[in-house]
Amino acid sequence: MTAFLQREILPRSVTHKFGESPTAERRFVVSTDGETAQQDVIAFVGIYHLSPHPEWPFLVLLSITATETDPYHSEITYSYGMTAQENEDPNPLARPDVWNFSAGGSNVPAADFFEVEPFFKPFGWTEIQPLVNAAGDIFDGVTKTEAELTATISGNRANFDIAIATEVTNSINDAAYLGGAQYTWLCTGISGVQATEMVNDAELRYWQVGVTLIYRQSTHLLKLADCGFNFLEGGIKKRCFVVDADGTKVASANPMPLAANGSMLPVGQEVRIVEKRMHPAINFQQYFGVPPF
Amino acid sequence: MAKSKAVSVAITATSSGLRSEVVRVNKLLDMMGASAKKAAKDLGILKTIEIGKIGFAGISAGADIITGLGTSALQMASRVSTSVDSLNDLAIRTGIALKPLQGFKLAAKLAGVDAEGFAIAVTRMAVNIGKAEPGDAFSKSLAAIGVSVTDLQGMNPEAQFAAISKAIQNIPTAAGQAAASVEIFGRAGATLSPLFQKGAASLDELTARAERLGIILQGDQVANIAAMNDGFDLVSATVDGIIGQILGDLSPVVTKMLDDMLKFVEAFQGAGGATGGTAIAQAITDGILAGVKFFLQGVQSLEKAFFDFLVGIDNLPGISVNLSAQQKELVNARAEAQTPGVKQAKARGVDDLGKAAASDKRVAAAEAAMANTGVQVAIEFIDQFTKGIEAARLVPPSGAGPGAPFPLNFADSPQGKAAAKAAAESAKAAVKASEDAASRVAGLQPTGEKARITFLKDIAAVNVTIADAENNAAAARKAGDADAIKAAEDRLALTYEQAGLAVEIANTNRKEKELAAVKTRNDLTKQADEIKAGLQFDLAKPSRAALVANDVRTSAGASQVASFRRMEDDPALDEARAATKKLEEIKQKLDALNREPVDML
Numbered sequence: 001m002t003a004f005l006q007r008e009i010l011p012r013s014v015t016h017k018f019g020e021s022p023t024a025e026r027r028f029v030v031s032t033d034g035e036t037a038q039q040d041v042i043a044f045v046g047i048y049h050l051s052p053h054p055e056w057p058f059l060v061l062l063s064i065t066a067t068e069t070d071p072y073h074s075e076i077t078y079s080y081g082m083t084a085q086e087n088e089d090p091n092p093l094a095r096p097d098v099w100n101f102s103a104g105g106s107n108v109p110a111a112d113f114f115e116v117e118p119f120f121k122p123f124g125w126t127e128i129q130p131l132v133n134a135a136g137d138i139f140d141g142v143t144k145t146e147a148e149l150t151a152t153i154s155g156n157r158a159n160f161d162i163a164i165a166t167e168v169t170n171s172i173n174d175a176a177y178l179g180g181a182q183y184t185w186l187c188t189g190i191s192g193v194q195a196t197e198m199v200n201d202a203e204l205r206y207w208q209v210g211v212t213l214i215y216r217q218s219t220h221l222l223k224l225a226d227c228g229f230n231f232l233e234g235g236i237k238k239r240c241f242v243v244d245a246d247g248t249k250v251a252s253a254n255p256m257p258l259a260a261n262g263s264m265l266p267v268g269q270e271v272r273i274v275e276k277r278m279h280p281a282i283n284f285q286q287y288f289g290v291p292p293f
Numbered sequence: 294m295a296k297s298k299a300v301s302v303a304i305t306a307t308s309s310g311l312r313s314e315v316v317r318v319n320k321l322l323d324m325m326g327a328s329a330k331k332a333a334k335d336l337g338i339l340k341t342i343e344i345g346k347i348g349f350a351g352i353s354a355g356a357d358i359i360t361g362l363g364t365s366a367l368q369m370a371s372r373v374s375t376s377v378d379s380l381n382d383l384a385i386r387t388g389i390a391l392k393p394l395q396g397f398k399l400a401a402k403l404a405g406v407d408a409e410g411f412a413i414a415v416t417r418m419a420v421n422i423g424k425a426e427p428g429d430a431f432s433k434s435l436a437a438i439g440v441s442v443t444d445l446q447g448m449n450p451e452a453q454f455a456a457i458s459k460a461i462q463n464i465p466t467a468a469g470q471a472a473a474s475v476e477i478f479g480r481a482g483a484t485l486s487p488l489f490q491k492g493a494a495s496l497d498e499l500t501a502r503a504e505r506l507g508i509i510l511q512g513d514q515v516a517n518i519a520a521m522n523d524g525f526d527l528v529s530a531t532v533d534g535i536i537g538q539i540l541g542d543l544s545p546v547v548t549k550m551l552d553d554m555l556k557f558v559e560a561f562q563g564a565g566g567a568t569g570g571t572a573i574a575q576a577i578t579d580g581i582l583a584g585v586k587f588f589l590q591g592v593q594s595l596e597k598a599f600f601d602f603l604v605g606i607d608n609l610p611g612i613s614v615n616l617s618a619q620q621k622e623l624v625n626a627r628a629e630a631q632t633p634g635v636k637q638a639k640a641r642g643v644d645d646l647g648k649a650a651a652s653d654k655r656v657a658a659a660e661a662a663m664a665n666t667g668v669q670v671a672i673e674f675i676d677q678f679t680k681g682i683e684a685a686r687l688v689p690p691s692g693a694g695p696g697a698p699f700p701l702n703f704a705d706s707p708q709g710k711a712a713a714k715a716a717a718e719s720a721k722a723a724v725k726a727s728e729d730a731a732s733r734v735a736g737l738q739p740t741g742e743k744a745r746i747t748f749l750k751d752i753a754a755v756n757v758t759i760a761d762a763e764n765n766a767a768a769a770r771k772a773g774d775a776d777a778i779k780a781a782e783d784r785l786a787l788t789y790e791q792a793g794l795a796v797e798i799a800n801t802n803r804k805e806k807e808l809a810a811v812k813t814r815n816d817l818t819k820q821a822d823e824i825k826a827g828l829q830f831d832l833a834k835p836s837r838a839a840l841v842a843n844d845v846r847t848s849a850g851a852s853q854v855a856s857f858r859r860m861e862d863d864p865a866l867d868e869a870r871a872a873t874k875k876l877e878e879i880k881q882k883l884d885a886l887n888r889e890p891v892d893m894l
Contacts, residue, residue, distance in 0.1 A: 250863075
């Protein structure tokens with residue numbers, strides 16, 4: 001059996017809400033001489049996925065629904081809409097990656113603050129100072145919000161390379177990336193989900209891969225107060241001590257601040273904060289590319 | 294004495310040891326029957342303490358003996374010094390020189406005028422003369438008896454008194470003398486009438502005789518006695534203060550004593566059926582009478598023996614005795630009474646030639662010429678007696694050597710033996726009282742570790758007790774009474790035993806204390822070493838403690854940074870300071886242990 005007549009039927013509909021992408025719908029009736037295959041009926045009309053709407057070409061066909069109303073007639077509904085990407089490729093593997101960004105963060109202790117000296121204010125200079133009151137006493141227990149930026153990259157890959165996934169997970173950027181300084185981006189993981197899609201009557205199997213990156217302004221390095229129970233003197237490790245008013249040396253009960261050379265930091269000097277990188281550093285741009293914008 | 298020196302070794306003991314020993318001593322004394330005289334002992338405690346504390350323990354034995362004879366040299370000296378002191382005061386009040394004043398006072402006393410009345414009269418005379426002016430009533434009164442105020446005002450007080458006395462004496466009637474005396478001397482003048490009846494010549498004669506008899510004291514002697522009295526007053530005040538403190542400490546004991554004494558008095562039964570205080574009064578009266586009798590007998594015996602002694606000396610060729618005429622006459626009379634003829638006549642009761650009667654008459658006359666000879670002999674006896682006591686303390690107990698204590702045979706006489714026995718009993722009671730006092734003082738001490746000074750007092754009390762016992766034994770030996778010697782030596786032996794046991798216990802306690810001190814010292818030293826080692830150990834090598842660190846962007850990490858910025862003291866400092874403090878405490882304890890005295894007596 002074959003189709004021999006097709007006709008668009010009214011009414012056509014278009015929906016366009018403010019702030020949203022418009023959608024449109026068209027319906028066709030195809031006459032056949034008997035029971036005919038659905039694929040033959042759709043092919044008889046000849047409108048396929050991503051075909052532009054005759055009136056709004058930025059609307060492309062996204063959905064086709066064929067319904068056989070009797071042995072001699074079938075009704076086909078075509079739904080039009082906008083794709084997420086411009087010039088969407090019907091081949092999923094040829095489609096570009098999709099980048100999403102979300103915000104998050106947490107409260108962290110606040111030990112320093114930006115103090116701008118009046119002289120330098122016009123120049124926008126800042127100077128970080130310990131957070132103290134007017135009498136110079138340290139505020140303890142103060143917290144501040146440290147916001148984080150989470151970037152999610154979604155893309156289709158023909159295969160999921162598990163080796164690369166394990167390599168980049170928990171790594172940080174070894175160079176500036178996505179506007180962030182070195183060590184500010186951390187890859188928290190790569191996900192992969194198998195997907196199947198039929199394109200122009202052809203079946204395609206591929207992997208939908210997702211990558212999550214977290215940005216931290218203060219870097220993902222570990223920041224520690226350089227202190228310890230022992231210190232170096234002449235290359236020899238010795239026990240840290242505190243000195244009483246009468247000059248008596250007493251082994252310290254708490255770790256003592258240390259200088260860069262391992263000696264005991266003189267009393268009154270600001271404790272040194274050392275940064276230790278705890279994650280492997282990789283070239284993020286090599287692995288994750290850059291957003292299309 | 295060797296045993297007593299044994300007490301003077303290093304003694305360290307706790308009060309408990311000494312106190313228990315004293316308790317044991319008291320039990321022994323009870324066994325000896327001393328408890329029967331508990332009331333007398335209690336009364337004697339304070340006296341013994343007083344004497345012992347001021348260092349008159351040596352005098353006490355002699356004083357007890359003399360007390361047994363019925364008199365006291367100390368009391369006599371006290372009476373004389375008091376009299377001289379009042380004489381000095383009177384001289385100051387009247388302005389009369391000491392020498393004539395003593396004559397006046399003696400004359401007044403012989404005339405029956407009391408010293409105070411004499412002083413008032415003379416003072417009034419001096420005042421009236423000083424205020425008198427020619428023509429006033431007083432001047433007229435003097436003029437009436439032929440004395441010029443102007444003349445009197447130019448004389449010294451004694452001359453004034455002599456002149457007025459002479460003038461009054463010249464008044465023919467007693468009533469006139471009394472009236473003139475009242476006008477010149479005031480109301481007290483009436484009491485002087487008997488004095489004026491003998492006149493100024495009698496006054497001069499009496500003063501001269503008193504001077505010859507040695508009654509008149511020179512000005513410097515009076516001043517010395519006055520100064521001595523001042524010293525005695527200070528000493529007395531000091532002793533009173535000491536005794537007051539002792540009494541304050543012993544007041545509970547004294548109260549107990551008084552209760553015991555009252556009970557004793559209530560329970561006392563006399564020989565004649567009397568009870569209580571009446572019976573005691575009778576017993577005391579009997580004792581005093583017996584003492585006086587002993588004294589008189591002693592004086593009589595001494596007098597006789599003394600003159601026998603003088604006679605013997607006078608008979609020795611080349612030895613002369615510087616005696617007055619009256620004394621020589623008495624000696625000669627006594628010598629005559631000792632001649633064989635007189636003795637035989639007296640022995641036979643036949644005095645054909647009247648030699649015995651003549652001799653007795655001569656002796657009686659010589660004795661009458663020297664009315665005060667007996668007193669002087671007694672005084673000399675006391676001197677001899679005192680020297681004898683001192684000599685006896687230097688000779689062996691046998692008393693048989695050339696330094697035999699008594700130059701007279703008093704100790705062999707029944708009176709002497711009785712006196713010695715009484716003295717021995719008295720000394721024994723004193724020793725017992727001293728020991729009881731020491732034990733009660735020790736019993737008052739707090740339990741536990743005794744203060745060093747208190748312990749030394751106890752040991753000193755033991756030594757005083759021993760000294761008393763030794764003195765008592767020496768006195769008993771000197772007296773020669775076998776029973777007294779045995780009792781004293783028993784007492785002394787018991788005292789030595791007590792002291793020896795006390796020393797033994799003291800040394801045992803001292804050793805225990807030293808061992809305890811050594812253990813304590815070792816423990817403290819060990820603690821100190823451990824603390825020091827602990828302080829040094831941590832510094833000796835690097836720490837292997839886990840180093841806990843947190844990112845400074847966490848609460849823990851931020852707190853750590855904040856603590857560094859605050860420059861907080863490390864807790865180890867507090868621990869080290871506590872350890873140092875503990876070390877210092879240990880050091881102080883060790884120092885205290887090292888300062889623990891080793892009492893050397």
